[in-house]
Amino acid sequence: DAGVTQSPTHLIKTRGQQVTLRCSPKSGHDTVSWYQQALGQGPQFIFQYYEEEERQRGNFPDRFSGHQFPNYSSELNVNALLLGDSALYLCASSTTGYGANVLTFGAGSRLTVL
Amino acid sequence: QQQVKQSPQSLIVQKGGIPIINCAYENTAFDYFPWYQQFPGKGPALLIAIRPDVSEKKEGRFTISFNKSAKQFSLHIMDSQPGDSATYFCAAKGDVSGNYGGSQGNLIFGKGTKLSVKP
Numbered sequence: 146d147a148g149v150t151q152s153p154t155h156l157i158k159t160r161g162q163q164v165t166l167r168c169s170p171k172s173g174h175d176t177v178s179w180y181q182q183a184l185g186q187g188p189q190f191i192f193q194y195y196e197e198e199e200r201q202r203g204n205f206p207d208r209f210s211g212h213q214f215p216n217y218s219s220e221l222n223v224n225a226l227l228l229g230d231s232a233l234y235l236c237a238s239s240t241t242g243y244g245a246n247v248l249t250f251g252a253g254s255r256l257t258v259l
Numbered sequence: 260q261q262q263v264k265q266s267p268q269s270l271i272v273q274k275g276g277i278p279i280i281n282c283a284y285e286n287t288a289f290d291y292f293p294w295y296q297q298f299p300g301k302g303p304a305l306l307i308a309i310r311p312d313v314s315e316k317k318e319g320r321f322t323i324s325f326n327k328s329a330k331q332f333s334l335h336i337m338d339s340q341p342g343d344s345a346t347y348f349c350a351a352k353g354d355v356s357g358n359y360g361g362s363q364g365n366l367i368f369g370k371g372t373k374l375s376v377k378p
Binding site: 189 | 263265291293295300301302303304305308348350352365366367368369370371
């Protein structure tokens with residue numbers, strides 16, 4: 146049973162560019178959350194998608210946007226990249242109801258902004 | 260504003276020792292407290308979790324102790340092994356009211372503790 150898969154695993158961009166990261170949730174999960182993990186820090190919540198809508202959002206600027214597709218997969222888009230956007234971007238999936246608290250994380254997409 | 264404070268930042272113990280990692284939180288609305296383990300190149304994986312109506316929870320060699328009045332909780336790893344060497348994160352989650360589905364509330368993580376268990 147595949148867990149959460151993310152792509153790409155690594156990517157390098159330059160300031161001002163745009164990036165799209167992709168996530169396929171664990172089988173049976175319908176909710177996707179995105180987290181940013183800077184080097185040496187804990188993950189920080191970006192936003193959560195459920196039923197193809199953004200349900201919650203953390204303290205991130207509008208440059209960060211997302212999408213959830215009917216098959217529950219999700220994308221994270223970051224526009225006008227800044228050096229400070231360099232981080233590991235983690236996707237986590239979960240279910241609703243019982244077990245909703247249990248997040249399953251992917252291995253992440255490592256973004257480097259030069 | 261850091262809502263979950265974790266200490267120490269790093270920890271080195273000998274095999275068989277009992278490392279203890281501590282966390283403190285501020286928001287009394289938090290009602291779910293998990294610990295995650297992260298190995299290099301991997302995403303965090305849920306280790307053990309507790310709710311505030313319980314003072315202690317054990318799963319195998321891992322124990323969470325919870326002090327609601329002090330707003331603190333800690334992770335103890337019994338008989339630690341070199342394979343336990345990883346970064347450990349505490350987290351907290353609030354009970355967000357709402358009529359929608361999804362995982363209500365989001366996890367707020369501590370900054371992590373890098374544990375090294377020497378053979």
